[in-house]
Amino acid sequence: MEYQLEELLPLTARLAEKYTSKESSSVTYETAQMLMEAVLYCVRECRDTSEYTLVSEHTVKAEDAYRIGYDRVVEKTRKAKEIYDKLIKDFCDYGCSNYRETILKGMPAFFIAYDARFRPQDHLLTLDYPTVNIHREMCGIDVIYQYLCDIVVEKDFLECFPQQAVRQLLERVQSGNSTGYMGNLSELVLVTAFGCMITDRQLSQLRLCSQDMEAAEQYFRGDDLQRTEGKLRMLLRVLAEKSGRQIWASYFDSLCHEYAVRIQNGIEYGNLETVFFG
Template identity: 25%
Template structure:
């Protein structure tokens, strides 16, 4: 579900119309901020992206509340947006800490996708991520597949989920020796006529298949 649909899910049709009007006023302010207060006009694609970023922050915040439906009525939309923006920024900080833990617990393996994702791919996200204007995006190269991967979310929420799951997988794999894991990968590669180092294979999943 996209952010626009998520907001709408909390409202009835009349409320949706009212909220959309207020959101458009907020979007005008975001466009001015985006252009450094030099213009209130941007390409349609840019305006759509700014709008989606705004909704992303708001939805992220509302989803942390016990009753998003009530909050959307009780709180000012601008307040919800700023609370969401602050939350998204906190998630970025949390992800930096999660990445440190992932590196500290990493599996000692020659699997290229695994190492590249940890050492390069996630780093690309932090270099390019813009919580204010492009919160719903987040360009990076993540090649390593997780055992369980939630691809219904984007932006920092996806990176946060990915790192939390990868950390759990690292801790699981810590119960198995480096040579055991290498042997599993090597055997799998031979079976499928592949260089195991280049496989897009999840290590935890491969271990579980042996049980």
């Protein structure tokens, strides 16, 4: 969707009037830039609406695209808040302070401060707790909405394991680390679950011992990267099918390649214990 500058400037000017409550005829360069970005953000949001796809983009005026996009931003913010309110009803941080701070303190601050009219492109939070899938290309409510959707999938995954087992796994990983665990909890649990499946340990315990590393190495010995990755994907499919959560297979797929590389390096350098926690 392409619009000429002369089509966007009047929208920015009208937005500036609202920003100053018509008390000033001018704004700073920085403010003007912020408002132009707000207009562009909403116009881009229009592309994803069913209302827009019903007509040719050549027939959608810039002001209509902005209006449709702005309405979509407001609606997406409302949906994100609904997801969040449901998420925290039975939220458990498992003793991970970064997870707790981001979800229980950061998110409420976002919904209080988010400005859909004048700064929809600013998502305010640094999202210090990482999800498995990082959406660097997104900003504004788009990234917050997707982040919360990802957190819901990961929360569902974590809840399939005994809470105490997850807590104890995290405690073992954090032992001796004064800064606490800054990674993703579901990733930690998933790779440990892989180790348990490989070594016939109980998944419900999420616990491996040093002797299990030999069995894990034996399972992957002689495999190239592609075959190692394939084995991890097979384990993931089995886990998803047994749990009745087919979404896991696609959601956690990216981790299979990452951990295949780590496993190959772990076998080569004799430090497989740095891959499989427990």
